[in-house]
Amino acid sequence: MSTTLNTRTRGWVRSVGWSNYVVYIGFIITFLYFAITQTQYFLDPTNLTNIVIQAAPITVMAVGAVFVLSAGEIDLSIGSVVALTALAAAVTLQQTHQWWLGALVGLAVGALVGLVNGFFVTVVRLPSFLVTLATMGLVAGIGRQLTQLQSVPVTDTSFIYLFGGGRLLGLPILLWWTAATVFVGWVLLRRKRYGAHVLAVGNSPSASRVSGIRVNRIRMMVLVGSATTAALAGLLYAGRLQGARYTLGESDLMTVIAAVIVGGTSLFGGKGTVIGALVGSLLMSMINNGLILAGLNVSQQMIVRGIIILVAVSLSLRGKKNS
Amino acid sequence: MNDTESSTMARGAEVHAPALRIVNLHKHFGGIVAVQPFDLEVAAGEIVALVGDNGAGKSTLVKMISGLYQPSGGEIWLNGERASFRDASDARAQGVEVVYQDLALVDDQPVYMNMFLGRELVKGPLRLLDRKAMAQKTQDLVDTLDVRIPSAKAMIRDLSGGQRQGIAICRATHWASSLVLMDEPTAALGVAETAKVEALISRLRDRGAAVLLVSHNMDQVFRLADRVAVLRRGKQVGVRSLADTTHNELVAMITGLA
Numbered sequence: 309m310s311t312t313l314n315t316r317t318r319g320w321v322r323s324v325g326w327s328n329y330v331v332y333i334g335f336i337i338t339f340l341y342f343a344i345t346q347t348q349y350f351l352d353p354t355n356l357t358n359i360v361i362q363a364a365p366i367t368v369m370a371v372g373a374v375f376v377l378s379a380g381e382i383d384l385s386i387g388s389v390v391a392l393t394a395l396a397a398a399v400t401l402q403q404t405h406q407w408w409l410g411a412l413v414g415l416a417v418g419a420l421v422g423l424v425n426g427f428f429v430t431v432v433r434l435p436s437f438l439v440t441l442a443t444m445g446l447v448a449g450i451g452r453q454l455t456q457l458q459s460v461p462v463t464d465t466s467f468i469y470l471f472g473g474g475r476l477l478g479l480p481i482l483l484w485w486t487a488a489t490v491f492v493g494w495v496l497l498r499r500k501r502y503g504a505h506v507l508a509v510g511n512s513p514s515a516s517r518v519s520g521i522r523v524n525r526i527r528m529m530v531l532v533g534s535a536t537t538a539a540l541a542g543l544l545y546a547g548r549l550q551g552a553r554y555t556l557g558e559s560d561l562m563t564v565i566a567a568v569i570v571g572g573t574s575l576f577g578g579k580g581t582v583i584g585a586l587v588g589s590l591l592m593s594m595i596n597n598g599l600i601l602a603g604l605n606v607s608q609q610m611i612v613r614g615i616i617i618l619v620a621v622s623l624s625l626r627g628k629k630n631s
Numbered sequence: 632m633n634d635t636e637s638s639t640m641a642r643g644a645e646v647h648a649p650a651l652r653i654v655n656l657h658k659h660f661g662g663i664v665a666v667q668p669f670d671l672e673v674a675a676g677e678i679v680a681l682v683g684d685n686g687a688g689k690s691t692l693v694k695m696i697s698g699l700y701q702p703s704g705g706e707i708w709l710n711g712e713r714a715s716f717r718d719a720s721d722a723r724a725q726g727v728e729v730v731y732q733d734l735a736l737v738d739d740q741p742v743y744m745n746m747f748l749g750r751e752l753v754k755g756p757l758r759l760l761d762r763k764a765m766a767q768k769t770q771d772l773v774d775t776l777d778v779r780i781p782s783a784k785a786m787i788r789d790l791s792g793g794q795r796q797g798i799a800i801c802r803a804t805h806w807a808s809s810l811v812l813m814d815e816p817t818a819a820l821g822v823a824e825t826a827k828v829e830a831l832i833s834r835l836r837d838r839g840a841a842v843l844l845v846s847h848n849m850d851q852v853f854r855l856a857d858r859v860a861v862l863r864r865g866k867q868v869g870v871r872s873l874a875d876t877t878h879n880e881l882v883a884m885i886t887g888l889a
């Protein structure tokens with residue numbers, strides 16, 4: 309009895325792995341550090357809310373990225389998709405003044421990029437790394453071409469309310485978007501057959517295939533899902549900044565991948581956690597926030613953030629190899 | 632699922648048709664003849680071994696029966712009914728399960744998810760995974776078949792090669808309503824693990840499964856099988872009851888040297 313329990317516990321610890329806790333430990337340490345060194349500003353409720361709100365687009369994209377990485381693929385095009393969808397939505401709003409049309413066009417553009425990525429991965433059978441590297445450049449180029457490098461203002465109040473500054477039940481709307489995306493992602497990954505199949509495909513495509521899982525369909529779906537979450541992130545940027553510019557989302561790819569990996573999702577497929585990605589994303593945002601409060605300039609922030617990401621990612625990946 | 636199981640059983644009881652009957656089944660790849668017209672029956676509760684030298688056509692035969700290859704000609708009958716398979720999933724849907732030598736399991740998922748891989752149980756209007764039911768059914772199954780694993784919730788990665796093959800075989804038996812195909816199921820295992828897997832395969836027979844077993848190990852064939860079919864360079868050279876043959880006769884049939 310005690311031996312069964314023992315092996316069970318050990319098996320559990322090994323399968324969950326201490327690496328999956330790195331993000332929580334890191335989160336608490338970082339929180340305490342800023343809380344102690346920057347007490348006055350950092351712990352202010354407005355500031356804490358700001359951390360979550362600032363993280364909203366990254367969190368939304370991270371949820372999509374969890375599925376892509378879990379399936380053993382990667383999507384490098386998300387940063388470019390953010391800019392293109394924000395621009396597409398802003399231009400549509402300018403022309404039509406219909407908030408829903410702007411949102412719809414933005415999401416459709418994103419999904420279309422996902423379909424193109426999926427087509428080349430599943431039909432032409434190229435590695436997703438190469439395909440999305442190419443579409444990353446392609447999509448960025450289209451965004452620039454579309455607006456001749458000009459920024460496009462967003463003035464539609466409904467759109468700004470829904471995707472930016474609105475409040476619902478006393479809470480900022482961006483918080484609701486974050487919560488909704490995380491919840492849907494968590495249900496899909498942990499509670500639906502879809503998530504089980506995504507993880508299986510990332511773990512062993514051949515085992516999945518002989519078990520009747522449609523491997524290419526899963527690959528297509530994770531890529532479309534990832535591009536769609538990037539599109540939603542684009543709408544959130546456009547709503548919050550009340551405009552779109554081709555530079556939007558430029559540095560988000562690194563932040564998203566870092567948040568997801570630090571959160572405990574495997575870079576090599578088969579393991580994924582949506583909650584981990586949420587905490588990872590909040591951690592990135594908190595670091596950003598704390599560094600600004602600490603008075604670091606932008607270049608110093610980038611250096612410190614790069615180092616922190618490097619340390620955090622190597623910690624979580626090392627834990628993985630040991631298990 | 633219960634419906635199909637009982638109806639299959641009822642039909643089998645009525646007509647006593649063999650679980651598997653193949654007639655004139657053959658396969659060529661372009662000009663190469665891999666398997667010449669081949670006939671064989673496997674009854675429920677029977678283990679039939681398929682032996683032959685490397686390249687004799689054993690795997691090709693198994694792949695035709697599991698839907699991976701389209702036969703060049705011939706017939707496949709399951710429980711007295713003519714069958715044809717579009718692909719491997721189609722064969723599975725018709726009750727043919729395969730145990731692969733290279734362990735078609737997902738390492739980072741628990742045993743119960745592997746048992747139900749691709750056929751997960753869901754509950755409620757939202758069709759959420761029913762992990763509890765899957766874990767329970769898996770535990771019952773491994774307990775019945777006496778496969779020793781720490782728990783149905785253990786990760787595959789934490790199991791030994793023999794335990795994994797045990798799981799793969801359990802899974803195949805659980806879902807096979809007609810036939811379990813095994814292509815060298817112990818090739819990757821050590822002596823003790825092989826013994827455990829062999830014991831499991833005999834228990835399957837006792838429970839009424841029909842098993843077609845490809846093996847290179849003559850001793851294993853004698854330990855496990857009821858009958859043996861011999862292939863030599865794609866040609867069926869004979870089917871023997873293990874009770875009526877000897878080691879030497881089989882080796883002579885396999886090699887063609889009297």
Ligand SMILES: Nc1ncnc2c1ncn2[C@@H]1O[C@H](COP(=O)(O)OP(=O)(O)OP(=O)(O)O)[C@@H](O)[C@H]1O
Pocket residue numbers: 660663664665683684685686687688689690691692
């Ligand atoms: N996809 C294929 N294309 C062409 N030839 C094939 C193909 N698959 C098998 N063959 C040929 O068919 C013959 C039978 O091969 P098969 O794999 O069935 O042999 P086997 O009995 O399983 O051998 P082993 O004991 O080595 O596993 C061989 O000559 C092989 O080269």
Ligand SMILES: [Mg+2]
Pocket residue numbers: 689690691
């Ligand atoms: Mg073979």
